[in-house]
Amino acid sequence: MISGSAILGMANAAFAVDPAQLRESAKEHFEVIPSMVPAIEGNAVTREKVDLGKKLFFDPRLSASAIISCNTCHNLGMGGDDNLETSIGHGWQKGPRNAPTVLNAVFNEAQFWDGRAEDLKAQAKGPVQAGVEMASTPERVVTVLNSMPEYVAQFNAAFPGQDDAVTFDNMAMAIEAFEATLITPASRFDQFLEGNDTILTETEMAGLELFIDTGCASCHNGVNVGGTGYYPFGVVEQPGSEILPPDDKGRFAVTQTATDDYVFRAGPLRNIALTAPYFHSGKVWNLEQAVAIMSSSQLGTELNDTEIHAITAFLETLTGEMPRVEYPILPVSSPTTPKPAAMVVN
Amino acid sequence: MISGSAILGMANAAFAVDPAQLRESAKEHFEVIPSMVPAIEGNAVTREKVDLGKKLFFDPRLSASAIISCNTCHNLGMGGDDNLETSIGHGWQKGPRNAPTVLNAVFNEAQFWDGRAEDLKAQAKGPVQAGVEMASTPERVVTVLNSMPEYVAQFNAAFPGQDDAVTFDNMAMAIEAFEATLITPASRFDQFLEGNDTILTETEMAGLELFIDTGCASCHNGVNVGGTGYYPFGVVEQPGSEILPPDDKGRFAVTQTATDDYVFRAGPLRNIALTAPYFHSGKVWNLEQAVAIMSSSQLGTELNDTEIHAITAFLETLTGEMPRVEYPILPVSSPTTPKPAAMVVN
Numbered sequence: 001m002i003s004g005s006a007i008l009g010m011a012n013a014a015f016a017v018d019p020a021q022l023r024e025s026a027k028e029h030f031e032v033i034p035s036m037v038p039a040i041e042g043n044a045v046t047r048e049k050v051d052l053g054k055k056l057f058f059d060p061r062l063s064a065s066a067i068i069s070c071n072t073c074h075n076l077g078m079g080g081d082d083n084l085e086t087s088i089g090h091g092w093q094k095g096p097r098n099a100p101t102v103l104n105a106v107f108n109e110a111q112f113w114d115g116r117a118e119d120l121k122a123q124a125k126g127p128v129q130a131g132v133e134m135a136s137t138p139e140r141v142v143t144v145l146n147s148m149p150e151y152v153a154q155f156n157a158a159f160p161g162q163d164d165a166v167t168f169d170n171m172a173m174a175i176e177a178f179e180a181t182l183i184t185p186a187s188r189f190d191q192f193l194e195g196n197d198t199i200l201t202e203t204e205m206a207g208l209e210l211f212i213d214t215g216c217a218s219c220h221n222g223v224n225v226g227g228t229g230y231y232p233f234g235v236v237e238q239p240g241s242e243i244l245p246p247d248d249k250g251r252f253a254v255t256q257t258a259t260d261d262y263v264f265r266a267g268p269l270r271n272i273a274l275t276a277p278y279f280h281s282g283k284v285w286n287l288e289q290a291v292a293i294m295s296s297s298q299l300g301t302e303l304n305d306t307e308i309h310a311i312t313a314f315l316e317t318l319t320g321e322m323p324r325v326e327y328p329i330l331p332v333s334s335p336t337t338p339k340p341a342a343m344v345v346n
Numbered sequence: 347m348i349s350g351s352a353i354l355g356m357a358n359a360a361f362a363v364d365p366a367q368l369r370e371s372a373k374e375h376f377e378v379i380p381s382m383v384p385a386i387e388g389n390a391v392t393r394e395k396v397d398l399g400k401k402l403f404f405d406p407r408l409s410a411s412a413i414i415s416c417n418t419c420h421n422l423g424m425g426g427d428d429n430l431e432t433s434i435g436h437g438w439q440k441g442p443r444n445a446p447t448v449l450n451a452v453f454n455e456a457q458f459w460d461g462r463a464e465d466l467k468a469q470a471k472g473p474v475q476a477g478v479e480m481a482s483t484p485e486r487v488v489t490v491l492n493s494m495p496e497y498v499a500q501f502n503a504a505f506p507g508q509d510d511a512v513t514f515d516n517m518a519m520a521i522e523a524f525e526a527t528l529i530t531p532a533s534r535f536d537q538f539l540e541g542n543d544t545i546l547t548e549t550e551m552a553g554l555e556l557f558i559d560t561g562c563a564s565c566h567n568g569v570n571v572g573g574t575g576y577y578p579f580g581v582v583e584q585p586g587s588e589i590l591p592p593d594d595k596g597r598f599a600v601t602q603t604a605t606d607d608y609v610f611r612a613g614p615l616r617n618i619a620l621t622a623p624y625f626h627s628g629k630v631w632n633l634e635q636a637v638a639i640m641s642s643s644q645l646g647t648e649l650n651d652t653e654i655h656a657i658t659a660f661l662e663t664l665t666g667e668m669p670r671v672e673y674p675i676l677p678v679s680s681p682t683t684p685k686p687a688a689m690v691v692n
Binding site: 079091 | 401404405406407411412413418421422423424425428429430431434437438619620622631632668670671672673674675676678679681685686
């Protein structure tokens with residue numbers, strides 16, 4: 001379903017969108033990214049936790065090899081991911097799915113492409129232990145952290161009143177608190193939602209209108225323009241096996257429910273222009289191509305080049321202000337810090 | 347040769363060092379780290395170059411796999427190295443020698459363990475091309491950088507008046523300029539040299555006196571307490587093959603001169619407490635053990651435990667203030683950016 005004004009715009013090779021009307025419609029689907037760090041239920045985002053979490057996020061000693069940190073695959077300088085098809089992990093193994101961005105991940109309903117982690121705290125525990133990623137264990141991580149007095153002191157400060165603050169759970173809590181600060185407010189789209197009539201070009205506004213009217217916003221909505229709800233990749237027609245590898249059945253592995261075959265969490269589209277390649281398979285490097293694939297597989301609509309260009313232009317307005325992060329100075333290893341286990345591939 | 351006062355100190359299990367006298371002696375061997383960025387001959391350290399160089403230093407796309415940056419092995423949060431025996435590079439290959447710290451490297455006479463690069467500009471070109479490190483080529487790097495308009499603009503700003511500013515040479519010049527800012531002033535040792543009589547403990551002062559009097563300072567001197575001059579590993583007696591692998595003949599590979607067999611640049615000892623493991627082989631994780639090995643192999647002196655402890659305590663005063671670096675937001679890849687070549691191991 002394409003709206004009248006968008007069609008008109010296409011036909012005339014010029015767009016005529018009323019900003020106020022479009023904003024009203026957009027506000028039914030999307031929310032502005034707040035400029036303040038969001039609260040996390042059950043995990044107060046304190047300064048002590050954020051400082052600790054930042055160190056942990058950048059610390060390669062959470063991996064068995066001591067060369068892979070959270071930031072390796074969720075690079076804060078590169079849109080919060082690694083810009084690879086799928087990540088490279090311990091022993092140069094190739095991961096199964098494209099690394100999602102950590103930016104604004106706090107706003108997602110659940111984490112991972114299949115939503116198997118209910119929050120960032122649960123998520124943080126996954127890659128640390130995954131044999132193809134960081135290949136460590138909770139026991140090893142706790143031993144590593146306990147070997148450095150500076151970490152022990154920081155855990156005690158971040159989790160006051162606990163007898164044994166250096167735990168794998170608290171590691172995850174601190175990382176979650178830091179990640180809650182990794183939000184990207186003030187994108188041009190947000191400024192439009194906030195009332196700026198001239199911040200978007202005619203093409204970008206036409207793209208937003210198309211994004212709503214063709215049905216993209218049925219799945220990609222909310223503050224993250226996605227990241228909530230699960231949908232089959234191929235609502236209308238499955239894409240080829242190159243893009244949707246038959247072996248990865250998505251959420252089926254989580255729920256063991258036949259209707260979850262090839263079901264994935266709707267991708268959050270914030271900063272999407274920074275995080276090529278696309279889809280869980282990471283097989284598509286071009287954003288316009290990704291839009292075209294989505295429209296045919298999810299909507300059964302064959303958009304023309306002008307429409308694809310306009311939607312892509314809109315998506316590019318979702319790039320926000322990147323968080324400013326001072327690179328942390330990490331605690332020094334001590335004689336009791338476990339030695340890197342680089343050459344042992346799990 | 348151990349000085350009288352140090353001997354006395356050992357005997358009495360208490361040290362009696364005159365700070366003013368010790369300072370006078372120390373100033374004959376060492377220099378304070380300046381608090382200002384040093385000038386580099388032929389490469390003006392401009393703001394534009396430093397900003398560009400910082401991005402390049404952190405950009406994994408300088409490697410063929412797009413996951414290894416300069417910072418991977420010269421981690422600014424971990425003393426400017428990777429705290430590994432030898433680095434892990436492209437395809438999970440193990441490098442031949444321990445990664446030296448990038449901190450204060452601008453003060454070294456030459457770069458690499460064998461001094462084969464005359465400056466940081468020449469050094470920066472090495473790992474980018476090394477098959478076991480970043481495994482890229484000058485041509486690929488230039489193509490990568492030219493594919494991103496933001497990089498092109500930054501090269502033009504950093505190297506004004508050049509027709510074709512995006513070159514492999516200019517990449518190295520910018521990285522050198524950034525690395526010149528990676529200095530660590532204000533260590534307690536520097537504060538002592540500057541006139542603070544109470545900043546070092548008696549043990550640390552005794553260690554400094556021993557460091558001078560036993561002869562350590564004959565090779566480890568100057569602003570970096572090393573990093574100038576070449577010496578055989580084993581002036582008096584070669585250590586075992588575990589620590590000095592027979593296949594790595596050090597500077598011999600550079601000069602093809604028999605007298606350079608197993609000759610290496612004297613290790614710069616600034617921030618040495620942060621950069622275990624030690625020696626070009628990275629086989630020694632404990633600083634006291636490293637001191638003991640040096641004293642027997644280089645000086646022919648068997649220091650007792652108290653002396654080794656004191657020298658180690660002095661070495662720990664060489665830890666300075668780490669540079670504060672805001673993690674850079676990197677230019678976005680474009681459709682013409684070469685795809686990562688992760689799985690092709692050279």
